[in-house]
Amino acid sequence: MSKLEKRTITKQSEDFSQWYLDIIREAELAEVAEVRGCGIVRPYGLKIWELIKAELNKRIEDDGVENVYFPSLVPIENLEMEKDHVEGFSPELAVVTHAGGEELTNKLAIRPTSEAAMYKTYAKWIQSYNDLPLRLNQWANIVRWEKRPRPFLRWSEFLWQEGHTVYATEAEAKDEVQKILGIYSDIYKFMSIPAYCGKKSESEKFAGAVETYTVEVMSRDGKAIQGGTSHYLGTNFAEVFDVSYLGADGEKHFGHQNSWGLSWRSVGALIMAHGDDNGLRLPPNVAPIQIVIVPIFKDDAGKTEVLNYAQKLKESLKEYRVKIDDKPNQTPGFKFHYWELKGVPIRLEIGLQEVSGDKVTLFRRDNNTKEIVLTSDLKKRIKELVVEIADNLYQEAAEFSASHIKRIESWDEIDDSQVWFEASWSEDAESEKKLKERFLMVSRELPLGNENKKPNNKKCFITGKEAKHDWLFAKSY
């Protein structure tokens, strides 16, 4: 019973929201900042983001995108140039009104996204079709004064990557939208999370976009998290900022633009997709520490022997992120719990038993099981396990997601149980509003595979009118 009292994490089944906050605090990922809605991301939490970032950066650079950096302050009139854009973002703008001890004549917004910050410059850089395509990306901080912040998922200030590209033709631009969507989906797979790719409805798309594509992932409480978006902007912004080029035909044309972004919200998705009642469960790809070695000893003689052995093991595992937890005055049991809470995928327990037997006791966090491995087999076993753990977490999440999407045919089948559902929909905006009002659910996406497919049911599940496609709906964060 005394052990139960030491539990510092609320059970998922009791209060998922509290569980999430507990994990973030106890696993030392982040804490609430002095400024409302902002978070302080601690080293362990930031490292997870940096591992995601490194992988994503590599993929987009491999695809030919270059990194760039624009200022975080944007003249507010730039933001006001595109009508839908300003309507979408003005409520959540943070504005700088004073600087240098004086009131500014031209107010500056802290970027809520960078379309308006970048495209005037794009207009200068692009003169002819020979300057296209222009494919740039920036890693940046963003400020959006949301009414209801949430750690990682919706902080007032957050870090993300935003790609901004310009093509001569619609077809090329739309190709890229899909390619980026694929990269985002791969990034979630890199985190052992299945992503559902699809297109947003009219009401849910990005302010100023022609089309928004999204990757949606499922949290373990059955809610949806928008994991990244890839927008085709058409010539909406190009016409406003004069992003135009002289074509081979000698005529002026507007560029076809895309923007796409993925933020550290993905860290929140990672926590919610894999975490359990004992804490985080990190896939090896994004684990700040992939292997933790816990030495166990009784006296000074044993201590030296065990620590030497641990050191040797660490050196033999150089290709992994390995930590030896040799803190004195903490019992092995304490350390086991601590590193399980932090989600370290593999733990090696080493005591005199292991040293004398030339073996290690290995614990894997994904399924919480132990096995004994001969030291001679350790490298091979770990190489297998890194893959096995990632696959297992992916499988588990995929099965969970799939089993929590149900097909429904009519409004009457919807209940308040918070799971996703698929239904044939008329795509009528009013009906979506009605769904939101009654069940707090909205359309999540028109799945990629359903775009060119007839709906399963000819009748819309809300209006009874003609259905256009099969859509996914869910409550979301």
Next chain:
RNA sequence: CGGGGUGUGGCCCAGUUGGUCUAAGGCGUCUGGUUUGGGACCAGAAGAUCGAGAGUUCAAAUCUCUCCACCCCGACCA
């Protein structure tokens, strides 16, 4: 912006019909010692102008007023 709630050592919190409160307890921290195979134990220590201001009173963490901050449920939201 509506509805609800909370502010007490680094963290969780007890105390709120005003009076041994000179503010209790747990976690953590520090010192010494014993320990270390699933959240160790003993002894000692440090650490709080009780969210802020004003007021009532012999007496305020406790009552009154004003303000501030944060959290939760919504509205809003790549």
